[in-house]
Amino acid sequence: MADASPYPLNAWYAAAWGKEIGRALTPRKICGRSVVLYRQTDGTVAVLEDACWHRLLPLSLGFLRGDEVVCGYHGLVFDGGGRCTYMPAQKTINPSAAVRAYPAVERHRLVWIWPGDPALADPGLIPEFSRNDGTDWVGEGGTFQSLKCDYRLVLDNLMDLTHETYVHSDSIGDENILAAPFEVTHTDRSVTLSRWIIDIEPPPFWRRLLNRPGARVDRWQIVTFKAPNVIVGDVGVALTGTGAPEGDRSQGVNGAFLAAITPETDKTCHYFWNFVRNFERDNDALTAALTKGHVNDGKGVYDQDHRVLEAQQAALDENPRTPFYNLNIDAGALWTRRLIAEMVAREGDAARLGVAAE
Amino acid sequence: MQLVRWCVARLVATRDLTHDIRLFVIDPAEGDASSGSASSFVAPTPGSHIQVEVLIGGRVETRSYSTVGPCADGLYRIAVKRLAASRGGSAYMWSLTPGARLKIAHPRNQFELAWAKPAYLLLAGGIGITPIYSMALALVAAGADVRLIYGVRTAADLAFAEELRAELGDRLSLFVDAEGEKIDLDREIAALAPGGEFYVCGPLGLMDAARQAWTRSGRAAVLMRFETFGNSGRFANQPFHVAIPRLDLAFDVAAEETLLDALEKAGVAMISDCRKGECGLCVLPILSADGPLDHRDVFFSSGEKAENSKICTCVSRLAGGILSLDTPDRRA
Structure with a gap:
């Protein structure tokens, strides 16, 4: 038996921001599969295997004609369903000629694709990610493309926020995080890490957003992982003693970090991120400032993570050692990895037995 | 792209589906055990085929046979029609008894079913039922809008009729040529929901008639899929x-x-x-x-x-x- 795959295939993975995909052929690698994405004239996104049926030239090197892709080598034409509609120098079309078409759905401002068994691609399984819709919560995120680390290292990072104290000491880091108790719960498809830090001075990032000089706050981090690839981190601060832990957040500011993390290969990933808020929604300057706070030419919060994650992968490659040594703070990450491993195992059983997963 | 991977397999059982169609149950794990490699069964998707090495007049040749059903127990199933006056692959397959060793290639699919279409019309003639049977089962399981038309020469040629009836109910229509039953392809195609797909497997005459009817209907050519084996024509084989x-x-x-x-x-x-x-x-x-x-x-x-x-x-x-x-x- 070869090593288990680090990711399941029967799942929806974010492949692009919707705004990225237009009337151009966009190549991308998702879960080890090279695909080409483009928007059809009816507005839907088509995702095809990025290799011509004939001689395997990447279709992304060809061009779009209407809703079809013309191969840039010998002119074979494929429709959005991957079927060949034209072959050069003959009057018929070989009935076997097709490239793989991947199920694709645009939702929550992202294009999601299903790399596994298309018979199982139920759009109802797309993770709930509505805070990214740009409606009740606003924010303009971005993407780290081809981040040079196993996607699970990003999940580890987000499922344990004690790292903020050391990686992000100038913005959201706070020694108080280390002292506060946390709770990790899980279902068969999600893991939730909750931490409340009561009656503290807010760290610089939150102090600016709350804008109540001198006030002490209760700070929360409620981070939910949805297997296998999405994290919603509900975070914020509210004036201490105003009932935030009991559910009244009216005296505070609430944000959320959103992450859809897609394996590119076993050791690289695409990290679609956003930081959204439900206050001052029309303040575009604030939106721009928050985006810049996260990614800013190496100086943002996520730039700091980026550096750590790639260095960690490089170290892993140099010193293969599994498992890691684990600390109690890793409970969220370990549950996360457990759920992913279970999905991979179920998928292996299903493939072996020829039955649909579930 | 799909790699062709060969393995040694064992014929586990056979069962006659009709007087000249025999089901073969093949265990690929058997051969893997002797070669020391890990179990390599690959669940066939509807429309897949496996290649089998056959001996014809002392020469090794390969034949492709559609897989039958989901093969949920890790055993490949194929159905082979014995062709009269043939010394070819079918005669070799019919000569095999359970326990026989076979060299096979794991499934590949060149007749793939597209999912989540508004409706499906399946048309099978004779032994062409093998890939269509798998498609029908999968589409029923997926809750799809599907209809199957299955034509045979005589009632004795019907394979899988009971299983299909149980799964499809009145969405299955059987046509027996010898009893004067004729398929009205134009009407069947007209009843297919817009955007519906048409999958056909059968003898050349049926396939030609289906393609002509599809063209007459004005529907997009890419929505009709067919698989051909090139082994039937307007005339019987003659020297x-x-x-x-x-x-x-x-x-x-x-x-x-x-x-x-x-x-x-x-x-x-x-x-x-x-x-x-x-x-x-x-x-x-x-x-x-x-x-x-x-x-x-x-x-x-x-x-x-x-x-x-x-x-x-x-x-x-x-x-x-x-x-x-x-x-x-x-x-x-």
Whole structure:
């Protein structure tokens, strides 16, 4: 038996921001599969295997004609369903000629694709990610493309926020995080890490957003992982003693970090991120400032993570050692990895037995 | 892209589905155990086939057979029709008894089902039911809008009829030719929801009729999918003679061999690929034919076939007489 795959295939993975995909052929690698994405004239996104049926030239090197892709080598034409509609120098079309078409759905401002068994691609399984819709919560995120680390290292990072104290000491880091108790719960498809830090001075990032000089706050981090690839981190601060832990957040500011993390290969990933808020929604300057706070030419919060994650992968490659040594703070990450491993195992059983997963 | 992976397998059981269609249950893990590799069963998707090495007159050849059903127990199932007057692959398969060792390639799919379409019309003729059966089961399981039309020559030729009836109920229509039952393809296609897809597998005559009806309906050509094996035509297989003036060659093609095989046996240098009448690589120019040409390929258009100027040698033949051919050989 070869090593288990680090990711399941029967799942929806974010492949692009919707705004990225237009009337151009966009190549991308998702879960080890090279695909080409483009928007059809009816507005839907088509995702095809990025290799011509004939001689395997990447279709992304060809061009779009209407809703079809013309191969840039010998002119074979494929429709959005991957079927060949034209072959050069003959009057018929070989009935076997097709490239793989991947199920694709645009939702929550992202294009999601299903790399596994298309018979199982139920759009109802797309993770709930509505805070990214740009409606009740606003924010303009971005993407780290081809981040040079196993996607699970990003999940580890987000499922344990004690790292903020050391990686992000100038913005959201706070020694108080280390002292506060946390709770990790899980279902068969999600893991939730909750931490409340009561009656503290807010760290610089939150102090600016709350804008109540001198006030002490209760700070929360409620981070939910949805297997296998999405994290919603509900975070914020509210004036201490105003009932935030009991559910009244009216005296505070609430944000959320959103992450859809897609394996590119076993050791690289695409990290679609956003930081959204439900206050001052029309303040575009604030939106721009928050985006810049996260990614800013190496100086943002996520730039700091980026550096750590790639260095960690490089170290892993140099010193293969599994498992890691684990600390109690890793409970969220370990549950996360457990759920992913279970999905991979179920998928292996299903493939072996020829039955649909579930 | 799908790699062809071969393995040694064991025939576990056989069961006769009709007087001339036999189900073969094949365990691929058996061979893996001896080769020391990990279990390598690959669940076949509907429309898949496996290749099997067969012995024909002492020669090893390969034949492709559609997988049957989901094979949920890790065993491959194929159904093979015994072709009368054939010394070919089907006769070899029918000679096997449980326990026999087979060399097989794991499933590949060149007749893939597209999912989440508004509706599906499936059409099978005779042994063409094998891939269509798997599709019907999968579509029913997925809750799809599906209808299956299944035509056979006589009632005794019906395979899987009970299983299909149980799964499809009145969404299955059976047509028995000998009882005068005719399929109204135009009406069936008209009843298919817009955007619905049409999957066809069966003898050439049925496939041609289906393609013509689909074209008449004005529906998009890409929404009709078919699989062909190139082993049926307008005429029964008959021996014929071949003459190649350029090479000063003359030889016979036996009823049970293909023109391409006979050309290669006679030493004519040929290129070919699909060997089922799809790719057009084995085409040769016709100089003359004094018998009826039986074009069995799907490479030439019907207009091109009517010209009778070229022949797809892997599947097409002459129904008796002398076929004079040219070749691409030139002097250096």
